[in-house]
Amino acid sequence: MAATNVAYALETAEHDPEIEDINAEAFGPGRFSRAAYAIREGGPHRRDLSFVATVGGKVVGSVRMTPIAAGGGRALLLGPLAVRPAFKNLGIGRKLVALALDAARKDGWGLSILVGDAPYYAPLGFSIVVPYGQLAMPRPVDPARLLACELVPGTLEGFVGDVVHAERANRE
Numbered sequence: 001m002a003a004t005n006v007a008y009a010l011e012t013a014e015h016d017p018e019i020e021d022i023n024a025e026a027f028g029p030g031r032f033s034r035a036a037y038a039i040r041e042g043g044p045h046r047r048d049l050s051f052v053a054t055v056g057g058k059v060v061g062s063v064r065m066t067p068i069a070a071g072g073g074r075a076l077l078l079g080p081l082a083v084r085p086a087f088k089n090l091g092i093g094r095k096l097v098a099l100a101l102d103a104a105r106k107d108g109w110g111l112s113i114l115v116g117d118a119p120y121y122a123p124l125g126f127s128i129v130v131p132y133g134q135l136a137m138p139r140p141v142d143p144a145r146l147l148a149c150e151l152v153p154g155t156l157e158g159f160v161g162d163v164v165h166a167e168r169a170n171r172e
C-alpha cells in the first residue's frame with residue numbers, strides 16, 4: 001500500500017460506525033475506563049476539527065478533537081487516534097495529527113492536550129505537562145503520558161485545574 005492511495009477528509013456522521021469499529025479494534029473494551037474517555041463523555045467532539053483517512057472509500061484511520069476546559073482555560077483534547085493495523089507505518093497517524101492541529105490553529109485554538117505515548121507524539125509537537133499536578137484528570141493517568149502542544153506559546157500556563165468537557169464547564 002502506497003501512502004499516495006490514502007485520502008484525508010473531515011469527519012462526518014456517516015463515518016461513525018467505522019470509527020467506532022477502528023477504536024474498538026485499537027483500544028479494546030478498556031477504552032471505556034480511560035481518563036480521556038471520561039472527559040469525552042461530557043459532550044460532543046468537533047467534527048469540523050476531526051479527520052478520517054480513507055482508502056477506496058473505507059475509513060482506515062481517525063482522529064478526533066474534543067473541546068475541553070480547565071479553570072478558565074480552553075483547549076482541545078486530541079484523540080482517539082487510531083489506524084487500522086493493515087495500514088500502520090504509512091504516516092497516516094502523523095498526517096491525521098498534523099491535519100487536526102492545523103485545523104485547530106486556524107480555528108483560533110491555543111492548546112491541545114492528549115493522553116498518549118510521548119515517543120510518538122514528541123516529534124509532532126507534544127511534550128509532557130510539567131508540573132503534572134497542574135491538571136486534574138477525572139481518572140488516574142500516568143504523568144509521563146499527559147502531553148500538551150501549545151499552538152499559541154504560553155497557553156498551557158492558563159490551563160489549570162479539573163479537566164472537563166467544555167460544555168460541562170459552560171453549564172456549571
Ligand SMILES: CC(C)(COP(=O)(O)OP(=O)(O)OC[C@H]1O[C@@H](n2cnc3c(N)ncnc32)[C@H](O)[C@@H]1OP(=O)(O)O)[C@@H](O)C(=O)NCCC(=O)NCCS
Pocket residue numbers: 026027079080081082083084087088089090091092093094095115116117119120
Ligand atoms: C499509534 C498509531 C495511531 C500510529 O499510527 P501510524 O499511522 O501507524 O503511525 P505513523 O505511520 O504516522 O508513524 C509510524 C511511526 O511511529 C512509530 N510508533 C507507532 N506507535 C508508537 C508508539 N506507541 N510509541 C512510539 N512510536 C510509535 C512507529 O514505530 C513508526 O516509526 P518509524 O517512522 O520510525 O518507522 C497506530 O499504531 C495505532 O492506531 N495504534 C493503536 C492505538 C493507539 O495507540 N493510539 C495512540 C494513542 S492515543
